[in-house]
Amino acid sequence: MNEQPVRRKIKELEVMVAEVIYETPDTRTLVFFTGNDPLEYKAGHFLTIAPQQFPALERWTSYLEYLKSKKEPPRAYSMSSCPQEKYLAITVKEERYLPGVTPFPPLLSPILALRTAPGTRMVITGFTGPYTLPDDIESKTDHVLHVCAGSGVVPSYSIIKDSLLSGRKLRHTLIYSNKSWEDTIFAKQLLVLQKQYAAQFRVVFCLTRETNPAVFSENILSGRVSKEILKQYVDDASHQYVFACGPSISIFDKKIAKEKGVEPTPRFLESVLQSLAELGFPADRIKRESYG
Numbered sequence: 001m002n003e004q005p006v007r008r009k010i011k012e013l014e015v016m017v018a019e020v021i022y023e024t025p026d027t028r029t030l031v032f033f034t035g036n037d038p039l040e041y042k043a044g045h046f047l048t049i050a051p052q053q054f055p056a057l058e059r060w061t062s063y064l065e066y067l068k069s070k071k072e073p074p075r076a077y078s079m080s081s082c083p084q085e086k087y088l089a090i091t092v093k094e095e096r097y098l099p100g101v102t103p104f105p106p107l108l109s110p111i112l113a114l115r116t117a118p119g120t121r122m123v124i125t126g127f128t129g130p131y132t133l134p135d136d137i138e139s140k141t142d143h144v145l146h147v148c149a150g151s152g153v154v155p156s157y158s159i160i161k162d163s164l165l166s167g168r169k170l171r172h173t174l175i176y177s178n179k180s181w182e183d184t185i186f187a188k189q190l191l192v193l194q195k196q197y198a199a200q201f202r203v204v205f206c207l208t209r210e211t212n213p214a215v216f217s218e219n220i221l222s223g224r225v226s227k228e229i230l231k232q233y234v235d236d237a238s239h240q241y242v243f244a245c246g247p248s249i250s251i252f253d254k255k256i257a258k259e260k261g262v263e264p265t266p267r268f269l270e271s272v273l274q275s276l277a278e279l280g281f282p283a284d285r286i287k288r289e290s291y292g
């Protein structure tokens with residue numbers, strides 16, 4: 001029998017920014033008012049936003065399209081809200097232009113993160129993405145490990161809230177890497193969740209540029225997420241599920257490295273996947289999302 005193609009419910013929606021929440025110096029949560037239509041999304045899904053719709057960006061968009069000889073694609077943003085919550089929200093971190101390092105100035109994230117006021121209207125397209133808990137997850141494992149860096153925590157934050165609020169029995173451990181405590185998105189919210197759901201949720205912060213991280217909270221480690229750190233939170237690599245999300249080698253990094261005749265330098269995601277493979281995690285138990 002022929003399988004019916006899966007019909008995705010992707011649609012455009014005009015939304016209004018109801019609230020802008022300060023998370024860190026370069027990151028804001030945009031809470032959207034979406035009207036009365038029911039929103040069909042899963043925790044871990046993303047929506048997309050086309051830069052062409054913002055009049056304030058029109059000259060930038062045209063100029064970058066001219067320089068790159070191609071249309072600027074819509075940018076993807078994971079929901080930081082979860083389906084049980086009343087409002088839809090995304091959390092955007094401003095990308096920086098690093099002269100001599102990044103080829104072009106980032107287009108959309110600076111205005112979404114730093115220049116969007118309540119009342120702003122925009123068109124979003126959603127919702128989709130494979131970074132979601134399998135429906136039968138509870139028959140496969142009772143412990144999910146999330147390994148995230150920077151804004152890579154956004155979809156896992158939604159998944160963890162969704163799982164805890166919906167009464168699933170799963171336990172979640174989040175290993176979350178940032179440069180500093182000030183940069184750590186959702187730090188307070190994660191600590192509150194850990195207190196509320198002590199038997200089911202644990203967060204471990206890894207800070208790469210703090211000399212004395214213990215002053216901020218318990219469960220803070222110094223340095224990068226290493227194989228040794230991951231090993232401490234693995235119950236059973238053949239049964240545990242992993243969600244890993246953060247910066248990775250982009251197609252642009254690959255192109256630049258190829259032109260120079262070198263291998264691209266592994267970033268957060270590549271190092272974590274390497275460590276997980278060495279710890280014995282089968283690839284089909286690891287969901288990954290790349291923000292690089």
Ligand SMILES: Cc1cc2nc3c(=O)[nH]c(=O)nc-3n(C[C@H](O)[C@H](O)[C@H](O)COP(=O)(O)OP(=O)(O)OC[C@H]3O[C@@H](n4cnc5c(N)ncnc54)[C@H](O)[C@@H]3O)c2cc1C
Binds near residue numbers: 094155289
């Ligand atoms: C599934 C998914 C979910 C995501 N969720 C989130 C989220 O929840 N929060 C969040 O903050 N981000 C998220 N992102 C990242 C987001 O989509 C954007 O990539 C990010 O905001 C940067 O967009 P930008 O327009 O500001 O930068 P861009 O204009 O896309 O530039 C980003 C970098 O790419 C380089 N670049 C761009 N074009 C070229 C080119 N043609 N050649 C060489 N280099 C180029 C630029 O120099 C710059 O360094 C997600 C990404 C994905 C794929």
